[in-house]
Amino acid sequence: AEVDLSLDFLSYLQPSGVKTAYRQRVKETHPDTFVGDTAQQRRQTGLFQEVAAAYELIGHFFKQRERGLGLVGRSHTSPRPTNPQPAKPPGGFRSSRPTPQRPQARRSPGWGASPRQPHLYCGNLPGRTLEFGMFLYYQRLIDYRQLVEALVWQRRQRPNLGDIAQRWGWLSDQEIRTILSSRGHLRRFGEKAVHLQYLSDRQLQTLLYYQRSQQKRLGEFFVEQQILTAADVDRLVLEQQTHNRHIAAELLRANR
Template identity: 45%
Template sequence: MSTAIQETEILKACRTLFGADVWLDRRFLLYLQHDGAKAAFRKRAKETHPDRFPGEPQVQQRQSEQFQAVTHAYDLINGFLSTRDRGQWQPRPPMHGAAAAPRPSEKYRRASSEATAPLLSRHYQIGLFLYARGFIPYRSLIEALVWQRRQRPAIGETARRWGWLNETAVRTVLNHRASARRFGEKAVELGLLTPFQVRTLLFYQRSKHPRLGQYFVEKGLLSESELEQLVLELRDHNQRVRNGRPSTQTTF
């Protein structure tokens, strides 16, 4: 299946799961998390479950079809997220042919002097902000997100080092087939970890998460000083969005 067709199918599934009010594009697919998909599925499953209408066969039939569509969409999205998190998703670039990245000083001058279009009035994370401002190409954003995920410590390995699980228990969790797809959820389902232990492991994992911006410095796309300045601009933009004020930042 081609990337274009796959993206189209995943976006259709997201529309089924998240509704018509959510803005869907490749950037949404980049930042969508399992927890968000799971929460949306629970909400939609509750809304469409046929058992809500006992004694009304025609309504139940329609609800059953909607419920099946929601379940299929959720399964499709979960499969996509697992593929993406393994670094096996290669999205099409948003433009024809990505231009070579200019040196940091040239890139910074270009974005500062040629800006014309305002940023969207929404909260940005650093990677998407740098892409929207034109400081990094789309492929570098994808590569940075994959790099960041690969750098964080695995929950199972951390639990083993802390003495909460042994090697056999870790393999048991990894090989367990259940509705739960994440390591922590499966470990709780098997009774090998408590919810509190999983939350502690996730907090530790996030604390060891490398900063995404550092990737662009290491690759020579930005200098340390440029990144620091852009982080300040990002904070200012997000603060303005929270306060309901228009952003002063622009894209080129």
């Protein structure tokens, strides 16, 4: 069943429930249940990889939540957008963004969410380096639901590591299924592949570099959804880089 990515859903999401749903989807999509049907096995491998990617993304959300990144407030009566919906994300999630609005001028560092915008982050910009999506969130230009949707969208734009490795002759179909089926504390496909000695560290880094080169920039999502303009994205990228350089310089001075 599809799940609406609302703030209520993200607020009440619990690791135990996600793990149960993940295991059920693994049983339903596992390629080894279709032994003898090569074409169906390939289709199931693709579905299985999407389920694993969705689980990994939700795991990232839980880590951020544990670090104190909360979903401040909840949206209750946001109207349905009239524009076409973006492509369906992996793992059965459906986009449910609010009607797009262009951001106001950049807020001052002490600005907090107003009564009309209770779903935005309240607080100061963290004193650590930030990826672009997190920078937008902490600048109160997007809410966490929009960040999750952007990450899902970006993930769909890039090829799976297993597909790349198979095209390059580094992994076989059976090896990919074995890696995906592996259980343990490791969640990422590449980490599992190295741990199981199907790939070397150098091969993994090469795959990750190529994969990143094939995905679209996160800012393109916000331009497509009319949340930001291209000029906004260019300006904010520079601000993010300035912030990260400042933090790096402070850490360097502190460690001297």
